[in-house]
Amino acid sequence: MTAASPDHQRSASWRAIRPGRIIAWTLLFIGGLVMVTPLLYMFSTSLKSSAQVYDLQLIPRAPSFDNYIKVLADGTFMRWFFNSLFVATAVTLSNVFFDSLVGYTLAKFEFRGRYFIFLAILSTLMIPTEMLVIPWYLMSSKLGWLDTYWGIMFPGMMTAFGTFLMRQFFLTVPDDFLEAARIDGLNEFTIWWKVAMPLVAPAISALAIFTFLGNWTAFFWPLIVTTSNTLYTIPVGISSFSDAQDTKWEMIMTGAALATIPTLVVFLVLQRFIVRGVMLAGLKG
């Protein structure tokens, strides 16, 4: 609500140049429409029959959900959807738990080596995933993790970014709260879980959104670690699906639309929440 007041203030000066304002608004709006055009075409084509694909009309003449029924009928797509959902959820839960726990420990405990551990974790931000995939792959191959859910998930179970983000937020939590809980005789784990965590709820939601989105769209590692069709996540599945479709564009667009719809729905429902989460993560990160 503090955000509303600068708006008012600034628009006062803005009002002075009215024509400019209208032009700017129009350009912004057109730009926004251009941004979503590829997605509109994707949806529109997914509702067309193969005969209509090449007329470039945005609104299909005889829209039908036949393509969706065709794609969903054999269950493979639902399987990929479930795989993505499972993997992204599990990794998100793990990150929320461990990143918060580590962030909290590094922010609120005093012990020798604290700063060293913080720097060590932070330094992993500099290591690109691409450098790790080869050792990960060989390790997974040795331990039998290739082509398993655990194999897809294990590299992301904790992240330095999340730890850093949570530490920044826990630093802002006043010690008094925690002391009071300590005097009440709560153990340290309970203090973290019951007292400290609720105080950083916005940060947790930001972390959860980022982790979930990142894992939902992740392509590189799942592409490498999965071999069977039944373990593909949506991005890997869609890539193979498109390949197997003999360039039937209406089917490929249906697949792409099915991959996009879940995130769009979630976004439209939780828009404010998500935008705020991204802002928080961006500013603190």
Place this chain on the structure above:
Amino acid sequence: MRKRFMLAGLIAGISLLASTAAQAVEIQYWQYVFETRVTAMDQLIKNFEAANPDITVTQTTFPYADYQTKVIAAQAAGQGPDVLQFYYGWLDQFRKGGVLQPLDSAAFPSDAIKSDFFGIVDAVKRDGAYYGLPTAVRSLALFYNKNLLKEAGITEPPKTLDELVADAKKATKTDGGGNITSEGLTLDFAGQDHQWWREVLVRQFGGTPYDDKGNVAYNDDAGAKALTWYTDLQTKEKVGSIGFMDEGQAAFKGGLAAFTIDGTFRLGAFKPITDFEWGVTELPANAEGVHSNFASYFANGIGAGSTGEKKAAAEKFLTYITSPEAMQIWLKVVGELPARKAAALTDANLADPIYAPFLKGLDYAHTTVFVDEAAQRQGAIDMVNRVVLDNQAPKDSLAQAATAEQAIIDKSRQ
């Protein structure tokens, strides 16, 4: 005689299995995703399981682009299949990766293979042992869209390369801006055109693609002429454009190409076309009447990790899927020609307007012994792209491609 021998072996195998193991054996079968092949295999598995209730076969499929990678990776992780399909050109890669074991000559006698199958099966023979057997073989032919030909006033499909160019020119449609809206001939080197160029065009222009020792031999005048002729189709004759409709087969299937060169395996995909009528004819000869064709196949081999009763089951399964019965099913569903001569060269097939051109092609077909099919194909794609996109002289591009391909061949020999 041989049939009886196999039957005896089968009965012996069954009784042996029945006495030693009462529980079902589960074996893994792998191939790449291609709708009709998967359907055909499902059918074969069903038949096989009905005849062998003590064996279950699980089919796993991978996208073509990742297939080799996934197979070698799975092998390294000790998760390889019992029976797998592989392109004959991948054999050396797969052998190097320890994916395959040679076929046991007791179960698959070499003489019988030699006399019953088409000669090209020898491409999967190394040091006297076969590493797999094909269900079907494939050759190339010229597909044409009858409606588009009629529209262009062409009454008979072309018989020579010159006629092909002339007809393709007549059938090409362009819009006001000079963009092709319907191709005369599809140009798709990533598809079958690189095979057409290697084993057919190079020979028809007087060259040989590879010498007796398997070294690159196309870097000469004949090769340059063949490449110039091919790239001219896009740059000079403008009868087609690489990348049109993304893939050549998509353009033909969409009714936007008069001619396309493709293999038997495409028959299944073209069968459902209802928008137009299409036909097949032999690949055009050159002016002197020289014909050539490219034949290839996917063989089924036994995974290196398959042992004991799994191996016995795998051998039984392999025997079934390379039996005449399986070949007829494969021909019906996928459209690929039987790999056994007796099953392929039937009167019915030879009279069939669609199968006949492919069968004739098998008579004079050549097989390329690939050492790394993906890399060699990539080299061919780049060779054409350098001419078409970068305006490099065909002769220079050819020389560059020859050097690169020879390097791949040399590397595989180390």
Place this chain on the structure above:
Amino acid sequence: MAANTGINSAGATRKGRAGFGLTLHGRRVVWAWAFLALPIVFYCWIRFYPTLQAFWMSLTDAGLTGGKFIGLANYQKLLTDPIFWKVFGNTFAYLLIGAPTSLVLSFIIAYYLDRVRVMHGLIRALYFIPFLTTAAAVAWVWRWFYQPIPVGVINGLLSHLHLPAQQFLRSTSQALPSIMVTGIWAGLGFQIIIFLAGLRAIPTTYYEAARIDGLGEWAILRKITLPLLKPTMVFLVVFSSIGFLRIFDQVFNMTHNDPGGPLSSTKPLVLLIYQTAFSSYDMGYAAAQTVVLFTILLVVSLLQLYVLRKP
């Protein structure tokens, strides 16, 4: 300070153990290490050890198994490999064109969007939505857009306007920018949101004071907005640079028939790594390529932090 408490706590622990239990502080130290135990194992096992292993492997001729030490041979091979240099150039083309373009665009959009109140939420959503899409899926949509006539949407539009058709993904000069556009498109929304947050964080009193001083819009932008946005910009410059240096999903899916083509004109370093490692299984050579990527990322990030930190 940290060292000081460290000694104290260690002392306290020892003293505590001599007695019947730990002191309050000592107990908290135990809790801290208990909390950190599993994460420490994770970071050592999944992050640090593989990093060292990658460095080591880059000095071997490892395939899927084994490999012997071959010194710097992999790096020598890289230096003489024309494909590597091509890919190196492509990677920097993605970075040097992609990152500045997306930053300038997103700043301009955020700057004006910040002042819009009519349908602010809707317009913001329009820009943000592409960020939520799956790159691997949307790449196919773009691939379709870029097709030649009669399939491609963009060429269809051009022909409608009587403009010459473009080759896009079939051209060695247009393919890389065409793919880069999709990268910019996908990341723009995120950058706009971050810029918006940065703009909101600037106290209005600064603007009021500037206006009282008689500064114009342009001067305010230059003297107040941009300097105060510096932390946001540092973050976004580094973030988007790393994104473009690591581009893979879009390229892989948009050039599926001829990965990184035509003629390697779109191949970025990560795709080369993928092919070397997981198509050729030349793990040692691929590890050397990842070390190069690591070095590039490190140098570029440090350079940017250094340049942008300077007052």
